[in-house]
Amino acid sequence: MDDKHFSVLDLIDLDLKEHDALELRCICGRKGLGREINSPDINRPGLALSGFFESFAYQRVQLIGRGEAAYLHLLASEGREDGVAKIFSFPIPCFIFANGEPPATMFAQAAEAADCPILLSELSSTELSSRLMRVLTNIFAPKTTVHGVLVEVYGIGILLTGESGVGKSETALELIERGHRLVADDVVEIRCVSGNILMGSGANKVIGHHMEIRGLGIINVTHLFGVGAIRDKKQVQLICSLEEWDSDKVYDRIGTDEKTMDILGVHVPQLDIPVKPGRNIPIIVETAAMNERLKKMGYHSAKEFNQNILRWLESESARAVYFGRDDSI
Amino acid sequence: MLEKTTVIRNRAGIHARPAALIVQTAGKFKSKISLQKGDDCINAKSIMGIITLGAGFETEIRIIADGEDEAEAVEAIDRLFQNRFEED
Numbered sequence: 302m303d304d305k306h307f308s309v310l311d312l313i314d315l316d317l318k319e320h321d322a323l324e325l326r327c328i329c330g331r332k333g334l335g336r337e338i339n340s341p342d343i344n345r346p347g348l349a350l351s352g353f354f355e356s357f358a359y360q361r362v363q364l365i366g367r368g369e370a371a372y373l374h375l376l377a378s379e380g381r382e383d384g385v386a387k388i389f390s391f392p393i394p395c396f397i398f399a400n401g402e403p404p405a406t407m408f409a410q411a412a413e414a415a416d417c418p419i420l421l422s423e424l425s426s427t428e429l430s431s432r433l434m435r436v437l438t439n440i441f442a443p444k445t446t447v448h449g450v451l452v453e454v455y456g457i458g459i460l461l462t463g464e465s466g467v468g469k470s471e472t473a474l475e476l477i478e479r480g481h482r483l484v485a486d487d488v489v490e491i492r493c494v495s496g497n498i499l500m501g502s503g504a505n506k507v508i509g510h511h512m513e514i515r516g517l518g519i520i521n522v523t524h525l526f527g528v529g530a531i532r533d534k535k536q537v538q539l540i541c542s543l544e545e546w547d548s549d550k551v552y553d554r555i556g557t558d559e560k561t562m563d564i565l566g567v568h569v570p571q572l573d574i575p576v577k578p579g580r581n582i583p584i585i586v587e588t589a590a591m592n593e594r595l596k597k598m599g600y601h602s603a604k605e606f607n608q609n610i611l612r613w614l615e616s617e618s619a620r621a622v623y624f625g626r627d628d629s630i
Numbered sequence: 631m632l633e634k635t636t637v638i639r640n641r642a643g644i645h646a647r648p649a650a651l652i653v654q655t656a657g658k659f660k661s662k663i664s665l666q667k668g669d670d671c672i673n674a675k676s677i678m679g680i681i682t683l684g685a686g687f688e689t690e691i692r693i694i695a696d697g698e699d700e701a702e703a704v705e706a707i708d709r710l711f712q713n714r715f716e717e718d
Contacts, residue, residue, distance in 0.1 A: 465676060
């Protein structure tokens, strides 16, 4: 889990787009915006509002839909405020009211007094709860940062790794020039979502899609190559590890052995690509991407090739019988 | 492996120019050198990595070096911090 604290204010400040947007705004209890959210789960506090506090998941974000809101209005009209006062004695991170319906005045006042933030969203409670779950699960997903460049080549997310100065950024630049996309340069943040998907993105939004190229300095890829040359995030599906050509090392010549690298417990196929003047690395990476796509479609070039060889050898030895090479039969 | 904690003394923090200085200095050594701020640890030979740390004035930075010339490396990088990257 993320060691950094994630507060209610961070939740409101998240820059989420389209189907992820939460449309949250704070309507009262601003002093409590620094409260931490420690759990990716959400709770519908219906039972707690009616006075039942056993196993009350107070540490979660509390989502209030139409039913709970109507119940609060009923409590307010009947002047029953004791139960409500008790709910604020728990260290709740925040309440979120769905459907754009503001809470009953007495509830808002109690929240203000307890410095418990109340957020309002125009979304329906079902939609809001599924979006919140998705967003919070991503935030609390295990993550790591790796030194490398993440590019999307023919739809495959490729992480280029290797020592400083081996030519990762130059390779990525050539790939961008050839119409592929840059996700992140140098520092790639990888999150493990839904257990087996590694989602890579740039570690810092401020830095955006800049690259450092020896001799040129820092360049802005979006401005130079256009918005079609970038992507915000992409699943890491293949690792190409670039390394200086070492004549003593044995490189894979056939491609039937599959090497993988473990990132956050997920095995990602890895290719070791030796770099030498005259070897066109971007084209090799492009070919690796296409080959990976073929594998995903169930066609493994190297294995298929070997199978054909085996079949051919088999038939040759069968034919030998008829051509009388063996006189004993 | 050698570690040393230092503090950023120049007002502007680590922006592009100090980052370039660190990378140039780190590049002279064979050791693997990293900088750590809080839980983020990055390669000191990567300029974008260092800028990504977002290290401002008075931030604590831990310099970590591992390799044959680690002592000299830590010393050289720390000197940059001490000299405020030749700023203000």
